[in-house]
Amino acid sequence: MDSMLHITTLHYLVLGAALFLLGVIGVLTRRNVVVVLMSIELILNAVNLNLVAFSHYWQGMPVPLGGGSLALHGQVFAIFVITDAAAEAAVGLGILIAFFRNKETVNIDEVHLLKW
Amino acid sequence: MLSGMMLVGGILVITRKNPVHSALALITVLLAQAAIYLMLYAPFVAGVQIILYAGGIMVLFLFVIMLVNIDRAAKEKTFNSQWLVGSVAAIALGGLFVAVYIKGNNIFPEHVMPGVADNSNTQNVATLLYGQYMFAFEIASLLLLVAIIGAVVMAKKRI
Numbered sequence: 001m002d003s004m005l006h007i008t009t010l011h012y013l014v015l016g017a018a019l020f021l022l023g024v025i026g027v028l029t030r031r032n033v034v035v036v037l038m039s040i041e042l043i044l045n046a047v048n049l050n051l052v053a054f055s056h057y058w059q060g061m062p063v064p065l066g067g068g069s070l071a072l073h074g075q076v077f078a079i080f081v082i083t084d085a086a087a088e089a090a091v092g093l094g095i096l097i098a099f100f101r102n103k104e105t106v107n108i109d110e111v112h113l114l115k116w
Numbered sequence: 117m118l119s120g121m122m123l124v125g126g127i128l129v130i131t132r133k134n135p136v137h138s139a140l141a142l143i144t145v146l147l148a149q150a151a152i153y154l155m156l157y158a159p160f161v162a163g164v165q166i167i168l169y170a171g172g173i174m175v176l177f178l179f180v181i182m183l184v185n186i187d188r189a190a191k192e193k194t195f196n197s198q199w200l201v202g203s204v205a206a207i208a209l210g211g212l213f214v215a216v217y218i219k220g221n222n223i224f225p226e227h228v229m230p231g232v233a234d235n236s237n238t239q240n241v242a243t244l245l246y247g248q249y250m251f252a253f254e255i256a257s258l259l260l261l262v263a264i265i266g267a268v269v270m271a272k273k274r275i
Contacts, residue, residue, distance in 0.1 A: 017213045018126075019126055022126040023130075024205075024209055025203065025206040026130035028202030029130070029199040034138075034177065034181055034184070035135050038135075039130060041169075042129060045146065045149055048149070048165075049149060049152065052153055052158050055158070056156040056157055056158070075161050075241055076241060078158075078161050079160075079241075082161075082164060082165060082169055084259070086168060086172060086263075087259055089173045090263050090266075090267040091267050093267070094268075094269075097180065097270070
């Protein structure tokens with residue numbers, strides 16, 4: 001039992017950072033617009049994981065320092081981030097549909113009208 | 117094991133050629149994340165994530181993938197024309213993360229996490245949400261209204 005790996009907050013932060021990095025790679029290198037939007041959702045999920053991990057950390061702190069079992073500010077923030085992600089996904093996909101109606105393609109490389 | 121599933125799902129999202137495969141991998145990531153939220157004693161956020169994210173947003177993505185008919189795109193290249201610069205930038209960001217981890221190693225919280233075992237998590241979240249964050253809650257509903265109007269206007273044929 002002593003050699004069991006304790007899962008600390010740091011492990012959740014590292015996992016969130018790794019997911020964030022994967023999302024950033026997806027945004028910067030994919031050609032398909034839908035996959036870019038899905039990578040943005042991956043980034044937002046990594047941020048949510050950080051928030052909820054820190055909220056659990058603060059639940060273990062004593063109450064005068066701002067902790068206690070009612071210190072769920074991170075979870076409330078995570079709910080707001082999920083709501084925001086829904087709104088932005090809807091608007092982004094609306095833009096995608098309008099763009100596809102004009103150009104019949106879903107490549108980002110074809111969006112170069114503003115290029116100099 | 118859950119984190120391994122999330123990382124494999126994330127890698128699958130960014131590397132599959134068919135976007136339907138990417139969407140299914142993202143659903144896997146979201147479900148694994150809901151399980152991790154349960155491990156972090158946050159059942160309300162886990163439920164919200166499954167209902168809203170995996171059940172709403174991903175269904176929206178799948179509908180749009182079906183609308184945007186990309187049979188032709190399945191034969192094209194996967195990575196765009198600036199993938200080298202993008203990969204270098206992302207690796208630079210990863211190096212920044214590693215540098216932050218190495219330099220500031222003693223300020224990261226490393227103690228063992230406590231096991232909070234009360235059954236009223238939803239009630240506590242509701243106390244905070246409708247009490248202290250009531251203004252943000254109303255603004256979020258206004259934001260959703262604006263997003264609905266925006267999405268409808270963007271996808272109409274004639275305004």
